[in-house]
Every structure is written in C-alpha cells, then in structure tokens.
Amino acid sequence: MMILFIEQISQPWAWYISGPMIALVMFLLLWFGGEFGVSSTMRTMCAAGGAGKRISFFDFDWKTQIWNIFFVVGAVVGGYLAATFLTPSEPLQISTATVSDLQKIGIAFNAGLAPTEIFSWSNLLTVKGFFVMIFGGFLIGFGTRWAGGCTSGHAISGLSNLQLASLIAVIGFFIGGLTMTHLFFPLIF
Amino acid sequence: MKFIKYLLVGILFGIVMTKSEAISWYRIQEMFRFQAFHMYGIIGSALAVGIIGTFLIKKYQIRSLGDDAIHFNPKSISVPRYLFGGILFGLGWALTGACPGPIFTLIGNGFTVFIMVLLSALVGTLAYGALRSRLPH
Numbered sequence: 001m002m003i004l005f006i007e008q009i010s011q012p013w014a015w016y017i018s019g020p021m022i023a024l025v026m027f028l029l030l031w032f033g034g035e036f037g038v039s040s041t042m043r044t045m046c047a048a049g050g051a052g053k054r055i056s057f058f059d060f061d062w063k064t065q066i067w068n069i070f071f072v073v074g075a076v077v078g079g080y081l082a083a084t085f086l087t088p089s090e091p092l093q094i095s096t097a098t099v100s101d102l103q104k105i106g107i108a109f110n111a112g113l114a115p116t117e118i119f120s121w122s123n124l125l126t127v128k129g130f131f132v133m134i135f136g137g138f139l140i141g142f143g144t145r146w147a148g149g150c151t152s153g154h155a156i157s158g159l160s161n162l163q164l165a166s167l168i169a170v171i172g173f174f175i176g177g178l179t180m181t182h183l184f185f186p187l188i189f
Numbered sequence: 190m191k192f193i194k195y196l197l198v199g200i201l202f203g204i205v206m207t208k209s210e211a212i213s214w215y216r217i218q219e220m221f222r223f224q225a226f227h228m229y230g231i232i233g234s235a236l237a238v239g240i241i242g243t244f245l246i247k248k249y250q251i252r253s254l255g256d257d258a259i260h261f262n263p264k265s266i267s268v269p270r271y272l273f274g275g276i277l278f279g280l281g282w283a284l285t286g287a288c289p290g291p292i293f294t295l296i297g298n299g300f301t302v303f304i305m306v307l308l309s310a311l312v313g314t315l316a317y318g319a320l321r322s323r324l325p326h
Contacts, residue, residue, distance in 0.1 A: 018209030019234025074199015079297025139281030141313025146274025160239030172275020
C-alpha cells in the first residue's frame with residue numbers, strides 16, 4: 001500500500017492539488033505565528049551576517065526572523081527528499097509551443113526541471129551564464145526588497161488579503177517577466 | 190524546540206514546489222508565454238483557497254498555536270516601490286526561472302549552482318539596502 005502511495009505522489013502533481021497545498025503552507029505558517037514570505041529571509045541573512053553595522057536597513061532584531069530561516073532550510077530538505085524519493089517516471093509535460101519557441105533561441109528542452117546547458121557550475125564563468133545566474137539573482141534580491149515581497153509574499157499572501165499594493169507588485173512582476181521573455185531573450189540567447 | 194515545526198512546513202513546501210514543477214525554468218517560460226494553464230492554475234487555486242481561508246480567519250478571529258491573534262500586516266498604498274521593484278524582480282524571475290522559494294528548493298533538488306543565484310540575490314539585497322534612500326517608494 002505504502003509503495004503504491006509513494007508511486008502515486010511521485011507523479012507530477014496537478015495544479016488543483018499544488019495550489020491548495022501552497023495555501024495550506026501559508027495557513028500553517030500563520031497558525032504557527034509566522035507568515036508566508038520567502039524573500040524577507042534574504043534581508044535576515046544579510047542582517048545576521050552583520051550588514052546592520054554599516055547599513056541601517058539591516059539594523060533590526062533579525063533573531064525574531066529565525067523561524068523563516070528554518071522554513072527555507074526545510075525547503076532545501078524538501079527539494080532533496082522529493083528529488084531523491086519521489087522521482088516521476090515520466091519527463092515534464094511542457095507545451096510543445098514552448099519547446100519549439102525555446103528551440104528557436106537555441107535552448108533545448110532536456111525533459112528535466114531546467115536547462116543544464118545554462119544552469120551549471122561550468123557555465124557560471126561564461127558571459128551568458130554569468131548574466132543569467134548572477135545578474136538574474138541580483139535582480140531578484142534587489143527587486144524583491146524594493147517591492148517588499150516576492151511571489152509568496154505578494155501574489156499569494158498579499159492578494160489573499162486583497163491588498164491593492166500586492167496587485168501592483170504582481171503587475172510589476174509580469175511586466176518584468178514578459179519584457180524579459182519576449183523582448184530580451186531573443187537578444188540574449 | 191519551537192523551530193522544528195517551521196522546518197517541517199518548509200519540507201512540505203519544498204516537496205510541493207518540486208512535485209508541482211513550479212520550480213521548473215521551463216514551466217516559468219510556459220507561463221510568461223501564455224502557452225499553458227498549469228502555473229496559472231497553481232497560483233489561481235492557491236489564491237482561491239487563500240482568500241477564503243484569510244476571510245475565515247478574520248471572521249472567526251482564529252488564533253495562532255501560541256494563542257496570539259493572527260495579524261495581517263496591511264501594506265500602505267504607493268505605486269513606485271511595488272511597480273519598479275516588481276518589474277526588476279520579474280526580470281530576474283524570467284531569467285533564472287526561479288523566485289526565492291524555488292531558489293532554495295532547486296538547491297535541494299541538486300541544482301547546486303543556484304547557491305550562486307542565492308548569493309547574488311543577497312548582494313542585490315545589500316545593494317538595495319545601501320541605495321534605498323535614493324530610490325522612489
């Protein structure tokens with residue numbers, strides 16, 4: 001029975017299971033006295049590293065945010081457990097239109113989660129790899145702090161609370177994402 | 190130890206994010222090209238449950254485990270910080286195919302190079318902290 005169950009949940013989860021599960025994560029965090037917002041852990045990490053001594057933005061009682069550090073460490077563990085024990089028997093079912101679009105800009109679909117021709121340690125020191133991973137990461141860090149949240153904080157938590165500010169943020173997310181995908185990708189790749 | 194429950198929920202989150210494929214660069218491309226419903230289904234159904242649950246928590250004044258009131262921090266309305274910050278994050282989201290939650294989850298999935306994406310994000314966070322007085326909010 002257990003084996004059957006494991007095999008079932010190893011297959012890709014449908015959106016109507018995944019979405020409510022994410023909402024469950026949000027409610028569990030609220031129930032525990034926390035909240036669902038991942039990008040703030042980056043501010044906490046900078047503060048824990050001593051950035052508060054030089055920059056006032058990081059001069060706050062970061063120890064009250066340790067719960068969220070445990071949460072993201074859990075995310076790393078959960079990713080490992082899912083990848084190791086819940087491997088699906090089939091590759092990702094990505095839209096053929098997307099696969100073909102990506103092929104046109106020279107990115108192959110490798111049936112995995114991300115194109116390893118871009119996301120690899122060896123690629124980090126190439127211009128393209130550096131741009132995608134380092135500049136991309138920088139934009140995530142800078143942008144989420146300026147906006148005061150990311151997908152979890154604004155698109156899920158903020159919109160669940162019907163916050164107009166979060167709607168503006170999500171509109172921003174999509175302006176950025178669409179511009180990068182449709183305008184800049186053909187130039188970069 | 191009181192933090193263990195957060196670790197456990199985090200593990201659940203990492204599993205959900207992996208199995209839902211929301212951490213996949215290809216899925217994010219699908220989303221920004223409007224070529225599949227999957228990601229919209231995930232965010233939409235999360236929101237549907239989230240809105241209902243948030244309403245119920247407020248209506249019935251449901252309290253936390255430690256018997257504290259559950260607070261929803263209202264955000265002050267402004268446009269610049271949410272729009273400009275959002276756009277910059279969106280640019281990075283499409284480039285890396287990951288937002289913060291997936292960055293951690295992908296590292297666990299074996300994409301260890303995302304440690305560099307995380308470190309770059311920390312540098313971006315530091316840069317924001319240093320420049321924020323000069324930015325419109």
